[in-house]
Amino acid sequence: MAQFRGWGWAQIAAIFANFGLLLSANAQSPDSTPVVLNAPVLLTPEAPAARPSDKPPEKATGVPAPTSPIPDDGLLPASSVLYDSFHPDGKAADSLFDSFHQPGEGGKHWYEKLSIRGYSQFRYGRAISRAPDSAPPSLLGDRSIGDRTGTFSIRRARLILSADVSERVLVYFQSDFANGPDDRSSNTYFAQIRDLYADISLDDDKVNRLRVGQSKIPWGFEEMQSSGNRVPLDRSDAIDSGDSPNQRDLGVFYYWTPVEKQKLLKDLVDGGLKGTGNYGIFAFGVYDGEGGSQLDQNRSLHAVARVTWPFLLASGQAVEVSLQGFAGRYVARGTPIHPLGVGDAVTPAGVGPPGIREERLAASFVWYPQPIGFQAEWNVGEGPGLNDAQTAVERRSLSGGYVMAMYKYDTARTGIFIPFTRYQHYRGGYRSIANSPYGTHDEYDLGVEWQIRKELELVVEYGFVNGVSLDPVADAGERSYRNFHGDVLRCQMQVNY
Numbered sequence: 001m002a003q004f005r006g007w008g009w010a011q012i013a014a015i016f017a018n019f020g021l022l023l024s025a026n027a028q029s030p031d032s033t034p035v036v037l038n039a040p041v042l043l044t045p046e047a048p049a050a051r052p053s054d055k056p057p058e059k060a061t062g063v064p065a066p067t068s069p070i071p072d073d074g075l076l077p078a079s080s081v082l083y084d085s086f087h088p089d090g091k092a093a094d095s096l097f098d099s100f101h102q103p104g105e106g107g108k109h110w111y112e113k114l115s116i117r118g119y120s121q122f123r124y125g126r127a128i129s130r131a132p133d134s135a136p137p138s139l140l141g142d143r144s145i146g147d148r149t150g151t152f153s154i155r156r157a158r159l160i161l162s163a164d165v166s167e168r169v170l171v172y173f174q175s176d177f178a179n180g181p182d183d184r185s186s187n188t189y190f191a192q193i194r195d196l197y198a199d200i201s202l203d204d205d206k207v208n209r210l211r212v213g214q215s216k217i218p219w220g221f222e223e224m225q226s227s228g229n230r231v232p233l234d235r236s237d238a239i240d241s242g243d244s245p246n247q248r249d250l251g252v253f254y255y256w257t258p259v260e261k262q263k264l265l266k267d268l269v270d271g272g273l274k275g276t277g278n279y280g281i282f283a284f285g286v287y288d289g290e291g292g293s294q295l296d297q298n299r300s301l302h303a304v305a306r307v308t309w310p311f312l313l314a315s316g317q318a319v320e321v322s323l324q325g326f327a328g329r330y331v332a333r334g335t336p337i338h339p340l341g342v343g344d345a346v347t348p349a350g351v352g353p354p355g356i357r358e359e360r361l362a363a364s365f366v367w368y369p370q371p372i373g374f375q376a377e378w379n380v381g382e383g384p385g386l387n388d389a390q391t392a393v394e395r396r397s398l399s400g401g402y403v404m405a406m407y408k409y410d411t412a413r414t415g416i417f418i419p420f421t422r423y424q425h426y427r428g429g430y431r432s433i434a435n436s437p438y439g440t441h442d443e444y445d446l447g448v449e450w451q452i453r454k455e456l457e458l459v460v461e462y463g464f465v466n467g468v469s470l471d472p473v474a475d476a477g478e479r480s481y482r483n484f485h486g487d488v489l490r491c492q493m494q495v496n497y
Contacts, residue, residue, distance in 0.1 A: 082268060082271035082273060082318060082370075083271040083272070084271060084272040084410045085410055085411065085416070086272055086416065086451065086453075086454050087270055087271050087272050110163050110164060114161060114162075114163040115160075115163060116160070117496075117497065118157075118159040119156070119158050119228040119496045119497065120156065120158070120178075121154070121155040121156040121157075121227070121228075121492055122154060122155070122492065122494075122495075123142075123153050123155040123492040123493075124151065124153075124490065124491045124492075125142060125144060125145050125151075125153070125488065125490035125491070126145060126151065126488070126489065127486050127487070127488050128486070128489050130484070131485040131486060134482075134484050134485040134486055135469035135482035135483060135484050136469060136484065137469065137488065138471040138484065139234075139465070139470070139484075139488070140237050140240060140241065140430060140470060141235060142155075142233070142234055142488075142490065146471070153178075153188075154188075154189065155178060155492065156228075157176060157177040157189075158174060158176050158194070158228070159177070160173070160195075167204070168200060168202075169198055169199070170198065170199040171199075172195055172197055172198075172199070173195065173196050174194045174195035174196075175192065175194060177191050179192040193214065193293060194214075194246060194248060194292065195213075195214060196214050197212060197215040198211070199211050200212065205259050206257070206262065207256065207257060207259060207262075208254070208255075208256055209254075209255050210252060210254055211252070211253040211254075211255060212252050214249065214250045214292055215248060215253065216247050216279070217244055217248065217249055217287065217326070218283035218304055218305075218324065219242070219247075219304055219324050219326055220240075220243065220364065220377060220379075221276060221308075221320070221364040221366055221375070221377060222235050222240075222375075223235060223243050224276040224277070225276050226276075228494060228496065229274055229275075230274065231274060231404075231406055231447075231459075232420065232447065233447070233459055233490055233492055236401070236422070236426070237424060237426045237430075237441045238377075238379060238399075238400030239362065239377050239379060239401065241398075241426065241429070241432075242358075242360045242362075242379060242381070242431070244287075244289070244432070245292060245294065246291065246292045246293070247292075248291070248292035249288050249289065249291055249292055249302075250287060250292070251285050251286050251287025251288060252285055252286060253284070253285030253287075253304075254283065255278070255279060255280030256280055256281055256282040257281050262278060264310050264312070264318075265278045268320075272408075272451075273368045273369060273370070273408075274368070274369065275368070280306070280308075281307065281308060282306070282307050283304070283305065283306040284303075284305045284306075285304055285305075286302065286304075287301065287302050288302070289301065289328040289329070290330070290331060297352075297355065298331050298354050298355045300328060300329040300354070300355065301328065302326055302327065302329075302330075303326065303327055304324070305324065305326075306322060307322065307324070308320060308323075308324075309321055309322075316370070318368040319368070320365075320366040320368070321363075321364065321365055321366075322363065323362075323363055324364070325359070326359075326360055327358065327360075328358060329354060329357050329358070330355050330356055330384055331351075331352060331353055331354070332350065332351045332352075332355070332356060332384045332393045332431060332436045333351060333434045334347040334352065334435055335347060336472075336474070337390065337473065337480045338473070338476055338477070338478065338479070339389060339390040339391050340389065340390055341473075341478050341480075345474065345476075348386060348387075348390065348391055348392050348393050349392040349393070350384075350392045350393035351393055351435070351436075356383070356384040356393065356395050358384060358395070359382055360379050360381035362379035362380075362401075363378055363379075364376070364377045369408035369418065371409065371410065372405075372406075372407055372408075373405070373406045373407070374403075375403070376402065376403040378399075378400070379398075379399070379401060380399045381398055381399075382396065382397050383428065384396075384429050384436040385398070385428060385429025385431075385437075385438035386436055386437050386438045386481070387438070388438075390479075390481070393429075396438060398426075398427065398428025399428065400424070400426030400427055400441075401426075402423060403422070403423055404421065404422035405420065405422075406419065407419055415450060417450055418448065418449040418451075419447070419448040420447055420448070420449070421444070422445040423442075423444050423445075424442070424443050424445075425440075425441070426440065426467075427439075430468075433470045434472065435472060437468055437480075438468075438481075439467070439468030439481060439483065440466075440468065441465075441468060442466045442467065443463055443467060444464040445461055445462070446462050447459060447460055447461030447462065448460055455495060455497060456496070457494040457496070458494075459490075459492045459494070460490075460491050461491075461492075462487065462490075463488045463489075463490075465484060465485070465487070465488055466483055466484075467483060467484060468482075
């Protein structure tokens with residue numbers, strides 16, 4: 001130890017610094033011959049170590065340039081490019097979707113490249129009409145509309161933080177401040193974690209990656225679409241009833257996306273065509289199964305798999321077809337009801353651990369709006385559902401889906417208009433609702449989305465609804481889960497930031 005006497009922290013730090021340079025040189029050497037430093041070099045104020053350039057070589061974006069400028073008449077011509085008047089060069093602001101983002105400017109610490117963005121949705125909605133024999137409205141997609149409620153509300157208040165910690169690791173954190181302590185509480189505007197995950201790339205091209213944490217389940221095109229990017233105000237009951245609450249859960253997912261498909265999936269969002277973002281061409285994962293922000297109840301994991309294929313026709317039309325499915329054992333929650341409105345209030349049997357086996361398979365088809373668009377999904381399977389006697393939650397069959405048509409009218413001066421119509425049908429259980437109510441839901445929706453600016457959107461939607469009312473009834477002599485039959489009007493202003 002005598003030879004180390006008189007050394008200070010500067011000399012010790014110099015040794016570690018040179019050791020780091022040695023490792024870096026060996027890792028970056030283009031051939032297999034290791035780089036060896038002949039002698040240690042002590043760093044002193046008079047002889048600072050050389051530093052590589054802070055400016056990395058520029059990388060090509062690979063984004064196609066617009067084919068022609070916007071004409072003077074304010075209308076965009078038909079074109080095969082995937083960009084509209086709001087996204088003319090592929091350099092739009094960060095999109096509102098859960099996807100892998102490329103690294104930002106080099107030479108900065110990851111926290112200096114932290115992206116902060118979000119969106120808020122302010123909604124007005126109420127039941128306009130109600131049939132005489134109808135139950136009060138209680139919808140899966142919009143729980144703010146009820147028997148005594150239906151006015152202004154904050155539907156979502158999202159704040160998103162994301163950053164590339166390194167070339168191989170991205171972190172993503174999304175919170176929502178417009179929640180209640182549970183799905184039927186009259187209290188609202190509580191903070192809640194929606195997403196918190198790390199994307200870990202297994203190769204430099206990000207073809208193979210793992211997503212670890214709480215994130216969306218790769219199930220259903222409409223489910224994976226960001227609520228800030230979807231045309232209708234809410235997801236369809238048929239597909240959403242099979243997903244975890246908030247479409248998210250805690251688990252590990254593998255995504256495989258070839259390089260050329262990475263670009264296409266990104267362009268379908270950045271070009272304004274309402275894509276989902278990069279959830280892989282092939283996806284597989286395991287997760288708790290009880291839903292985001294809820295603890296697992298039975299130590300039994302769910303498994304999900306999905307394969308999708310987006311492609312361009314010779315005309316430039318973008319199309320995507322998908323097949324997905326999941327299976328697991330779900331633990332249903334219970335609450336007292338009067339079975340068929342008769343007798344004392346009791347909690348149905350079959351709720352609680354160990355849970356009920358569920359299996360679903362769904363197909364998706366998307367003809368992206370260029371300018372005419374079509375979208376359809378259908379799923380079949382079995383899962384938890386309240387029996388006809390309303391005495392027990394059992395494993396029951398289910399089926400349903402939706403079809404939607406839209407038209408994207410793109411102007412240069414007055415924004416983008418997307419009128420749409422959708423029909424949805426579902427027969428089955430609503431597993432995430434207490435007692436897993438079982439029934440039918442038929443709904444026709446008419447609406448229009450007006451993208452006034454990139455940061456401002458207005459949606460007006462009118463729905464003709466005949467579907468099971470999801471609120472339990474505590475009053476004796478009244479039957480729970482009868483159908484609501486009536487019309488619903490909703491308006492929403494969305495602000496992106």
